[in-house]
Structures are given as structure tokens and as C-alpha cells.
Amino acid sequence: MPLPVQAPSPAPAPAAIELIALTKRYAEGRPAVDAIDLRVASGSYCCLLGPSGCGKSSTLRMIAGHEAVSSGAIVLENREITGLPAAARGTAMMFQNFALFPHLSALDNVAFSLKMKGLGRAERQARARDLLDRVAMGHLAERKPAELSGGQQQRVALARALITGPRVLLLDEPLSALDPFLRLQMRAELRRWQKELGLTFIHVTHSQEEAMALADTMVVMSHGVIEQVGSPHAVYNRPASEFVARFMGGHNVIHTPAGKVAVRTDHLQVAPAEADLPGDLPRLHAVVSDVEYQGAYVLLGLQEQGAARCANAAAAYSVLLPEAAFLARPYQAGQAVQLHWTPAQAHALGPSAPATAQAAP
Ligand code: ADP
Ligand code: MG
Numbered sequence: 018m019p020l021p022v023q024a025p026s027p028a029p030a031p032a033a034i035e036l037i038a039l040t041k042r043y044a045e046g047r048p049a050v051d052a053i054d055l056r057v058a059s060g061s062y063c064c065l066l067g068p069s070g071c072g073k074s075s076t077l078r079m080i081a082g083h084e085a086v087s088s089g090a091i092v093l094e095n096r097e098i099t100g101l102p103a104a105a106r107g108t109a110m111m112f113q114n115f116a117l118f119p120h121l122s123a124l125d126n127v128a129f130s131l132k133m134k135g136l137g138r139a140e141r142q143a144r145a146r147d148l149l150d151r152v153a154m155g156h157l158a159e160r161k162p163a164e165l166s167g168g169q170q171q172r173v174a175l176a177r178a179l180i181t182g183p184r185v186l187l188l189d190e191p192l193s194a195l196d197p198f199l200r201l202q203m204r205a206e207l208r209r210w211q212k213e214l215g216l217t218f219i220h221v222t223h224s225q226e227e228a229m230a231l232a233d234t235m236v237v238m239s240h241g242v243i244e245q246v247g248s249p250h251a252v253y254n255r256p257a258s259e260f261v262a263r264f265m266g267g268h269n270v271i272h273t274p275a276g277k278v279a280v281r282t283d284h285l286q287v288a289p290a291e292a293d294l295p296g297d298l299p300r301l302h303a304v305v306s307d308v309e310y311q312g313a314y315v316l317l318g319l320q321e322q323g324a325a326r327c328a329n330a331a332a333a334y335s336v337l338l339p340e341a342a343f344l345a346r347p348y349q350a351g352q353a354v355q356l357h358w359t360p361a362q363a364h365a366l367g368p369s370a371p372a373t374a375q376a377a378p
Contacts, residue, residue, distance in 0.1 A: 026128040031094070033185050033217035034080060039089035041075045041241075051241035057185075057219060057234065059094070061209050064228035067219045067238035068264065073221040075187055076238075080219065081110050081187050089332045094184060097228065104134075109183035113190050115174035117162040119209045123149060123173045124158040127180055147345060148176040152210070167199045168206065175210060186211075188220040194225065204230055225265050229253065237261050254281075258369045269334045270366065271358075273299060277365035282337040289346075290353040300357040303334060305348050315343040319356065 034057040041050040050072040057063045065073045078084035080091055080203050082103035091099045098106045117126050131141035149155045156186040162170055171191075178186055191207070192200045208231050211218045222228050228235050229249040237244045237252060237260075245257040256262035259270050262279040269280045294300060307318030314337050321332040334356060348354065 026325040031059045032056040032092070033061075034219065035092040036076070036089040037092065039076065039079060039091065040083065040087045041072070041079060042087040043333070047241065048375075049241050049272060050079070053238075053241075053243050055236060055243065055246065057217060059217055060215050061233040062208065062218045062231055063234045063236060064232035065236050065238060066225060066228040066232075066264075067223065067244075069120065069223055073223075073238060077110075077187050077189050077219065077221050080185070081108050082106050104181070107182075107184040109181055109186055110237060111174055111178045111186060111188045111191050111193050111268065115170050115191070116163075117170060118175070119162050122159050122161060123154060123165065123169075123176075126162070126173055128178045129177065130181055145176070147178060149173070152176050159275065165300060168202060171203050171206065179214070179216075183216070184217060185217045187273040188218060190221055190223070193222070200227075207231065217233045233303075237264065237364055239264070239369065244370045253336060255364055257367055259366050260369050262364075262366060267337075271301070271334075272332070272364070274362070275365070277366045279366055280315070280358045280363050282335045283314075284358060284362040285334065285336045286357050287319075287336045287338070287348065288355045289354060290356065292355060294355060294357055298357045299353050299360065299363070303354055303356050305350050305352045305354060306333075308348065308350055314338060314342055317348060319354065322353070 034055075036053055036055040037053060038052045039050060040048050040052050042048040065076060067073055075084060079086050080097070082101060086099055089099075090097055091109050120130065121129065124142060127148055128141040128145035131144060146158060147154060149158050149353040152175055154169060154172045154176065157169060159164060162173070165173065171173065188207075192203050195203060204227060207218070207220070220228075220231060232249055234245050234246060235249055235252050239260050245252055245261050247255075252261065253265055253267070256265055256268065256279050259277055259279075262268040262270055267282050269282060269285055271278050271280055288294060290302065302322045303319040304322055305317055306320045307316075309316040309318070317338065319334045319336065321334065336356070
């Protein structure tokens with residue numbers, strides 16, 4: 018019998034950007050970015066996600082070359098760019114609110130950086146026009162930003178960022194200043210352009226919803242370190258730590274004798290206090306504190322009862338019930354209930370990512 022041939026294990030996808038022990042220290046004490054390691058796959062949409070002040074923009078600005086690195090290295094497609102000037106890196110940046118020059122036409126906005134490079138007028142306009150055509154804006158090339166819709170401005174900003182032929186596009190909260198409706202539209206459009214152009218995008222946001230909607234890979238940061246890297250599905254379903262579970266939302270963090278677990282709000286079950294549950298199900302006793310109608314779902318807010326479990330006393334939980342389930346058995350504020358879950362739906366949480374911060378020399 019022929020021996021089975023072992024298929025060679027697939028090579029890891031080539032990294033567009035690799036960060037190696039990247040550190041930014043503005044002052045004494047804990048660095049703003051603390052020796053992070055990260056590989057961003059070529060052609061992927063990567064979101065850096067975390068609360069305000071966790072070091073997202075500092076990381077992005079170091080990649081862009083707008084901020085000096087304190088230590089560590091940045092590699093773009095196997096070329097170290099740590100010390101290169103911004104214009105020589107092969108990255109481009111798209112800013113919040115698109116930051117277009119208001120007094121310049123769409124065409125001149127896009128051609129601007131070629132002017133800075135000293136290209137002649139005819140050539141830079143031809144290249145700018147090409148790019149505007151590519152983002153379906155060629156017919157509005159002569160308009161000023163104020164004469165364009167938010168969506169059209171975003172396409173001009175995209176064309177302006179792409180004119181230098183970057184390998185990686187860096188976006189710092191590009192949608193934060195938009196009204197909610199436009200934000201959803203623009204987010205779908207960003208995702209579409211990224212796939213169509215096949216470029217690597219690194220997008221900074223503090224919105225977990227935005228990151229989940231956009232990212233192939235989410236990088237969750239806290240206090241200058243990376244807490245978790247993974248697909249939105251993996252991060253949402255298997256949060257690595259209590260921090261990630263709480264930051265992502267949609268989870269309850271429950272203390273059990275075996276340690277802390279995360280149970281999704283749509284997986285936590287509620288039953289009347291007097292219900293006779295199977296004896297082997299983990300459970301806790303709580304009082305409904307809040308009933309919030311959300312359309313397809315009803316969100317119950319609950320407070321744990323029983324000061325005896327002091328580590329957990331007064332812990333707050335949420336249960337998301339489909340509207341039909343709630344209508345079949347409604348709960349009211351003040352009602353005593355039992356919460357239970359199946360062990361398979363409880364995800365064990367690890368400790369938060371350790372900081373490598375050492376005392377400054
Ligand atoms: P984020 O983008 O996640 O909100 P930042 O990277 O902007 O976070 O900031 C990380 C930390 O570094 C914060 O504590 C912030 O106050 C500090 N910081 C950012 N920029 C500077 C700067 N230019 N000088 C000094 N401290 C800064
Ligand atoms: Mg920021």
C-alpha cells in the first residue's frame with residue numbers, strides 16, 4: 018500500500034506589515050505602545066480596536082512615519098521601514114472627516130501630493146483623473162468638497178490617498194465624525210473598495226460594531242498592549258479575557274468556582290424563581306432591574322441576589338430574549354428569577370495580556 022503523502026503545511030500568508038516589539042514612550046512610566054508584535058496579512062482588512070487612549074493612533078502614526086519609534090521595528094513586505102520618512106514607506110493615510118482641502122477641486126485634491134513631488138501639471142492631472150475614474154468620481158472632478166456629498170468626499174479622499182501607489186492604507190477613525198446613517202453607508206463602501214483594490218487596510222476605531230462589520234482581523238488593544246487578535250467571529254465567540262468580553266459587549270462575565278466565564282447575553286437563560294431546573298445546571302438568583310424593548314429583542318437587565326457570594330454580590334447581568342419568547346413569558350422589573358446556562362455556552366476567560374512595562378532606566 019502506498020504511504021500517504023504528507024501535504025506540506027501551507028506557508029503563512031505573506032505579511033504586508035509586521036510590527037516587532039514596537040514601542041512608543043512619550044514620557045516616563047508605562048509606554049503608550051508597549052512592545053507589541055503583530056503580523057497583518059497582505060490584502061486583508063485589519064482593525065485596531067480599543068478604548069480611547071489605548072495606543073491605537075500612536076501605533077498607526079508609527080507605521081505611517083508621523084511618529085518616531087521608541088524601540089522595535091516595522092517591516093513592510095519584508096523591507097524594514099522603521100526609520101524611513103513617511104513619503105518613502107509605501108503607506109498612505111486617510112484622516113478623520115477626510116480632511117480635504119476645501120478650496121481645491123476634487124481633481125486638485127487628488128493631484129496634490131504629486132505636485133509636492135514635482136510632477137508636471139499634465140501628468141499629475143492625468144493620473145488624478147485616472148484614480149477619480151476608478152472610484153467612480155471622474156464626472157465630478159471639478160467640484161469643490163463642499164459641493165460633494167459625504168460619500169463622494171470619501172471617494173475623493175480615498176483617491177487622494179491612493180495616488181502615491183501605497184501598499185498599505187492607514188485610516189484613523191475615518192468614520193467617527195459622520196452622522197450615524199452616513200457612517201453605515203461609508204463603512205460598507207470602505208469595505209467594498211478594500212476588496213476591489215486588493216490593498217491592505219489598517220483601520221483604527223474605538224467602535225467594536227464598526228470593527229466587527231469591517232475587519233478580516235481584529236486587534237483588540239488595552240493600555241498599549243494587544244489583548245487579542247482574531248477574526249470578528251473568533252473574538253466575539255471566544256474572548257480571551259474579561260477585558261475583551263466586556264469591551265466587545267454582548268457578554269456576561271460570571272464568576273464560577275472554576276474561574277470567570279463569559280456567557281453571551283443571548284445564551285444566558287432566564288426562568289421564574291420558582292421553576293424547577295435540572296439540578297446539574299449552573300445557575301444564579303437575580304432580580305429583574307430593567308426591561309428594554311429593542312424591536313426584535315427584549316433586553317433584560319438583572320442584579321444578582323445574595324450577599325453571601327460576596328465576590329459576586331450586586332453583579333449585573335443582561336439577557337437578550339427574542340421578542341416572541343418574551344411575549345410568551347413576560348418578565349417585569351422587580352421580579353425574582355433564576356439565570357442558568359449550559360456549560361458548553363460558558364467560555365472560560367484567561368487573564369488580561371501582561372504588560373511588559375519595566376521601570377524606565
Ligand atoms: P488612542 O488612539 O487609542 O486613543 P493614542 O495613541 O492617541 O490612543 O494615545 C495613547 C496614549 O499616549 C494616551 O495616554 C495619550 O494621552 C498619549 N499620547 C498620545 N499622543 C501623545 C503625544 N503626542 N504626547 C504625549 N502623549 C501622547
Ligand atoms: Mg486615536
